[in-house]
Every structure is written in C-alpha cells, then in structure tokens.
Amino acid sequence: MTVTPLGIPRRLLEFTLDGQEVRVPEGSTVLDACRAAGKDVPTLCQGDTLRPKNACRVCVVEVEGSRTLVPACSRTAEPGMVVRTDTERARHSRKVVLELLASSVDLSTTPRVAGWIKEYEAKPDRFGPEAARLGEEPRVDNDLYVRDYDKCILCYKCVDACGDQWQNTFAISVAGRGFDARIAVEQDAPLTDSACVYCGNCVEVCPTGALSFKSEFDMRAAGTWDETKQTETTTVCAYCGVGCNLTLHVQDNEIVKVTSPHDNPVTHGNLCIKGRFGYQHVQNRD
C-alpha cells in the first residue's frame, strides 16, 4: 500500500477581499486569505502554532454586514463574505491600537512595529510620558532567559504555550485584573522558585521581546546583537532520539539563540531545555 499524505480534503470557498474574488480552503481565517493574497495586515498576538486570542486588535478588518470591526486572525472565511482591509475605519482603529500599545509598552524590540506606526501615522507620544505603565527593571533571575515586562503587551501567547496548548506546565498565567493585569508565575516569585522547566517555548512565541534568551539580552545590552550578521541553519538536536529540528542562530561563529521551525512535524516550534539551551558544549573552545 502506498499512501501520499494529502490531509483531510477541503473544499475551496469564494469571497470578496478588497473588491477581488479570492478562493481559500474552508476553515481558513480571513488573515490566511489576506496573507495568501499578499496583503500586509499587521498582527501581534496572533501565533501560527496557537489558537487565536483576539487580544491585541491590530489585525481588524471591515466585514460587510458586521456592526463592529472583526479580527482577521480569528474570523473564519465564509462564502460570499465581503471583506475590506484598508477602509478608513479599519486604518483608524489600527492606528489607535498602535498608539495605545506603543505609549504604554516598550516596543523597541518588536519586529516590524516601527514600520506600522509610520504607515498608520500613529502618534504614541500624544498621551505624554505618564502613559508608561510599569517602569520595571528586566528580571534576570536565571542564566537562561530574561523577563522584561515593560515590553509585555499582555497577548497571552506565553500563557497558552506554557499551558494546555503545548507545554502543559502551567508555570505562567495572568495575575491581577483590568489595569493591574500582568503576566506572572505563581506568587510572582523568581522563575527559579516556580514550576518553570525552562523549555523556552514562551520565548519562542513572544512577539515583543518581553521574553528573551539571556544570550540575546546580554548582547543587546552590550550593543553587540546584530541580526544582519547572523545566519540561521536548521539541524537536528544532539540529545535524545525524538529528533527535534533546531534552527541555530549564529553570530561570529557563536550560537546565540535556538528556535525551531513552526511547521516542523516533530516539534511544531517547541523544544525542551536541552534542545533550546544545551548547545554551549560545542563552543567551549578553550
């Protein structure tokens, strides 16, 4: 018997996206359709390995017949839908969302956000310096990763990755309510006193750099972090026999960060402590 895996057969459905007819497999989200059509809809809390959380609202689009704007990341495409991504209302909403986030959170290490702020003419400064929320020092309580909650947009991706969607360790959660809501381990203790198993799967999904590998954090602090000088090479982990794919980020012949391809059938972007951090032995060179 020979079988070529095709996945579950899915019908294509048709709807209108910015005036053009598009066809996508049923079950796709509006965001999937936008990306397939080459449209740049900004996203922050959306994760390709996680279920949509609808937390950040930067991906909103206008759907004909819908009273409110809808988040493209979670809305499933339906036949006959008429979707517009670039209306005045959608653009204005994204602008305000970006202003609110950028005024209260340090987005300096969030990929692409500077471009969006420019594109949507967002002016985060108009709320004044008082809008900054936390003003905390980064928490460096272990040798593997750092938590800098000044950069946290409360997107919940780390909570979901640590929780029932992947890691099932439940070390981190949201503490507090409303304006006091924040990400924390139990009792807001140091990481070393928590249930954390240092898989780094939260760092893998963090969109803003609020969670970062200590290696990256230290190099940024020293001014030596330079992604233009880095290569990314995907190989296989050197520990147990599960065969997780690792992407080694290398700068000046040093491994500075380890990630995993999100579409990999073995890992789906997840690793354990050994795969994520256990590389140092190859570069103990003298």
Add this chain to the structure above:
Amino acid sequence: MRKRQPKTYTRLTHPLVRDSRDEPFRRASWEEALDRAARGLQGNRGVFGMFSCARATNEMNYVAQKFARVVMGTNNVDSCNRTCHAPSVAGLSAAFGSGGGTSSYEEIEHTDVIVMWGSNARFAHPIFFQHVLKGIRNGARMYAVDPRRTSTAEWAESWLGLNVGTDIPMAHAIGREIIHAGLANEAFIERATTGFEEYRALVEPWTLSLAEKVTGVPARAIRELAHAYARAERAQLCWTLGITEHHNGTDNVRALINLSLLTGQVGRYGAGLQPLRGQNNVQGGGDMGAIPNRLPGFQDILDADTRLKFESAWDTVIEPHYGLNLTEMFEAMEEGSLRAVYCVGENPAQSEADSEQAVRRLRQLDFLLVQDIFLTKTAELADVVLPATAGWAETEGTTTNSERRVQRVRRAVTPPGEAREDVDIICELAARLGHDWKYADSEAVWNELRSVSPDHYGMTYERLEEHQGIQWPCPSTEELEPTYLHGRLWEKDPARRGMPAPFGIVRHDPPVDLTDEEYPIRLTTGRRLDSYNTGVQSGGYASPLRRGEYVELSPEDAEHYGVVVGEEVRVSSRRGAVTAPVWVDPALRPGLAFMTMHFPDEVDTNQLTIEANCPIAGTAEFKASAIRIEKLPVATIVR
C-alpha cells in the same frame, strides 16, 4: 541549596599522542597522529573492535562500519545502542523482521489508549510527550506502568507502580485477562500470528491475583488496563529503558509485543508499538549497519545474497558470521582476544555498567584510538586521540529519529582548531591502510548508502529537504509509504501478508542482583529533564534545574535510616560504593531508590550497577541493583 555544577569539558582542538600509557599526552600533527593510529591498527586486523557513535550522522556510521568490515575485516562494530535499546531492536525484528518502532508521533495524537511502560517521557523525551498530551487532550486515556510515580504518571488515568523487574508477570497477566475476557482479536491472531496456543499456555498461570502478589499492583488496576487496551479501537504501546535495561530486556520487549499481537494493536494508523530511543541517532546507527549482525539497511549478514551484494559493491569479502557486540567486545578484551579498539564519540569508561571493570579492560588493550570532541574519561585511556567535529552543528549529513524519520543535519558553526569531520578522518585512516575511498561530501556517502539499502533508496537529500525528513522504508523516489509499519499483517491475501508474527514465549526471570538483609534497597536508574547521559555534553550549560547527583529515597526509607535531604550517605552495592547526598522523593515507594548517571565525575553511579547482560541483546541491567544505605559517622549536610 548548594550549586553542584558538573565538570565542564572543553573542545579538543588538535591531535594528542603518547608513546606509552604512563606518559602524559603531547600535541601532534595530524600526519603523525594518523600514521601512529594506522600503525596501531595495522597489526590488529581481526582482533579489532569499532565503537561507532550513536550521536554522529548516518554518513559517519555508514563509513565506520565499512571501515570495520572492509579495512579491518571484522563485523565487530557496535555502539551505545547496546546499553539502551538493543533489546527493542532485537525483539521487534524477531517478531516483525524489522527493528524500528511501528508508529509515528502524529498517530499518538489520534489514538484511544496510550500505555507508557517503563518510560518517563515527560522528562526523557519531552517533545514526544507533547504529542502524547495532544492525544490525551483529544480524549485518549493514558496508563503509566513504572516503579516510580514519575511526572509522566501524573498525566495517567491510572498508574501501575510495579516492582522493578516484574514486567513479564504484568504483561502475561494482562494477556491472560484479555484471553479470558474474550477480548483477544481471534481473526488477527489466526491470520497474522503464530504460536498462539503456546502463548495461551504460557500465560495461563498468571492470574490477576498471582500477578498482584509478584508485581505489587492491585489486580483491579491490571484488569482495567487489560480491558482498556484490548477494547480500544486504536492503542499505542510505548516503552523506554525501564523495559530494555534488564538482564532479560529482549524478553521484556517480546512480552509487550505479544499484547499487540493478541489484540491486533499493530499495523494500523494509530495502533502500534513505539520504543523511544535515547540518542539522536541511535536508530540511524543501527540502520547504517553499525551493529555486529546487520549490514546497512538492516540487512542480515547471514544472508548469502545480501553479502554478495555488499561484497561486489565494496570489492571485499565479508565475514559470514555475526561480529561481537559491545558487551562481548569488553569480555573479549578481558580474554585478550580483542587487542585494538577504535572508539568514536562514545564514553564507555563511564557509561558501561560496572564502570571500574570497563576501565580495567580498556587499559589491557594493545592499542586504543579515540576520536571525540572532548577529552573524555575514555579518551584519557587512549594511545592516540583525534579531535572531531560535533555531528549535529558542525557537519553536513543526516540522522534518524525514533519514528524512523531521516532528517538533515547541517553545519552551522566552524569547528574549533584542527578538528576534522569524522568521515574525513576515517577515510584518511583507510587510505593509510590501503583503501582509497573518495567521497566528495556527505551526500556522496549517502548516495552510496542509498544504492545498497532499498529502505533508503527513495530518500535523496533534495527530498529530505522538501518533506522535512522522510520515514523509512522509502524504496521509491516518487512516492511515500504509510506512517506506520506492518500494514501487511492485515492483508487478506496470504502472499501479501508475508511472514506471520510469532508470539514470544518468554518466562519471568527476576533481577539478578537480589535484595536481601545486607542489600535491602532496590536501586533503579534513569534520566532527569535537564541532563543527559554521562553529562559530558549537558554539563556545558547552566541549567537552573540542576542540583547535581543525589540518591533519591522514599520518605519512609529516609525516616527509617534517619537521614535528611542533603545529608551525605554511603551507598554500597555488591560491586562498589559511592558517597552521595540524599534527596527525598514521594514518587518512590519504600524499598526503592533512584539515581542517575549524569554526574559520574562526582558520583559514579555505574560503580553500583551490575553487568548482568541480556543474552540476546547484550544490554546490562542498569535498572535493578541491590544497595545498602549507610549513615556516615559524622553527618555532612550539603545544602
């Protein structure tokens, strides 16, 4: 808490040689080191053993076994698969003719019952366990069979905490219950298996109440597992070293396989047997022929046509008998019938059971050549040490994982100093010994392997890249096979069904190292989440979870001996004694202790373990030693 960091090793950057074992090493050029290595091996053709590396690439393992067979004229080639999953390979190939796990990770997400037997995958195989957790979230019921209530067991429907070494009574009792409850899959047994009547007679004495007495697990729990497994539409049976690291490891594996044959839980999507392999390429090493009884592609040496194929491909004569496995090679060192060893990337001086004995035997060799990325304890015993590259980050090639998926490894960093790739080094040695092999790159090695191994033929580097790895068998360059093995057993046509799978007629045999008044505690060994094997590799990073080596005791035993967490105690077995601090773990039952082998430079756990070997696969009984705990005269508390 005291931070105990293991010894950190720095990379070898140039060859080391010495004229006699009493001298210190001195730095040498590659020319000199390779000449010396070639001289050392030259006179020892036929009394030679090759320790290949389960951590290196398939390409390296292919060339290493070819070196042993063609250059040194011997089938004495093996790797650390012997200390872990050789019984799984032996058991699976005896039943199905093929030594790989029968299922894929993805299938466990879509199964109904999962049995994790002797496996703490949550710690030892965390990303595999994520697939298990998906399965549990999708409604599968998981059962954990393990002497310890591990973090894997915390996710189970039911934990069956059996006594160490009573896996066969447990499996037989499950089998008997399935037969008596009328839940055996008679059509499957009739068509696809042999030896059922014998099996029925074999398990008949193992009533639930007898099993309860022997295993310590309530009859009710055994019955529940039997019914769940047999009634499931699809069930997965997974195991790790809790099954294999026994003096009768292969029998244990056969006993588990029997349950799948009895119920037809094999050869279908979602139904299968999954041994979880412990090294990144321990599956691939065996597939590449770096084992004493198989040629590349898992082809039997005893088969004359197979030998002929390889003899013409390699222009050589292949010894028509099995070589010595790792365990037998160590015995042959003792007898003096093995005089030279080429050890690539292995650390048997610390990983073998009864490590003192292993070191003594290595010292008796005429010539020991070690090729590694570190100066390990084994390398310290060598005549010549050659610096190699790290397979996973400094070379191009492939490795094969637990679900038989061949995946590309790639060079991401430049190796330090003069370190060279394993394949290059072996070819240099082969050239000095009269065999001029030319491989332009790793792909050339791989393509040679593809030409002799039908199971790998369809896997070009290009396709491996395109599909993010391909599972064997893959005989065609156009198509892919199903994700599971042995679908043939369900064919209606007997010709297509092929060889039926025999039930394994295996009997209970308790651990060799019996507990008694003098050594009352059962010691079992395993892995922790953040550390790995002898710690040479995992010691290199600063894990916040690491606390060094402890002897873990149950709360009851700790109280009985009057010892507290952090207190140093003397741990003795019939073979040796070590001093280790105490940790108290409520997951242990009274009479059971746990240690790892991650920190051999501070606590050499393998001085305690017994070298009682599985006669079929040669794996030692790491999982069952009898020990005694003694308070030290002056309490030393380490915190």
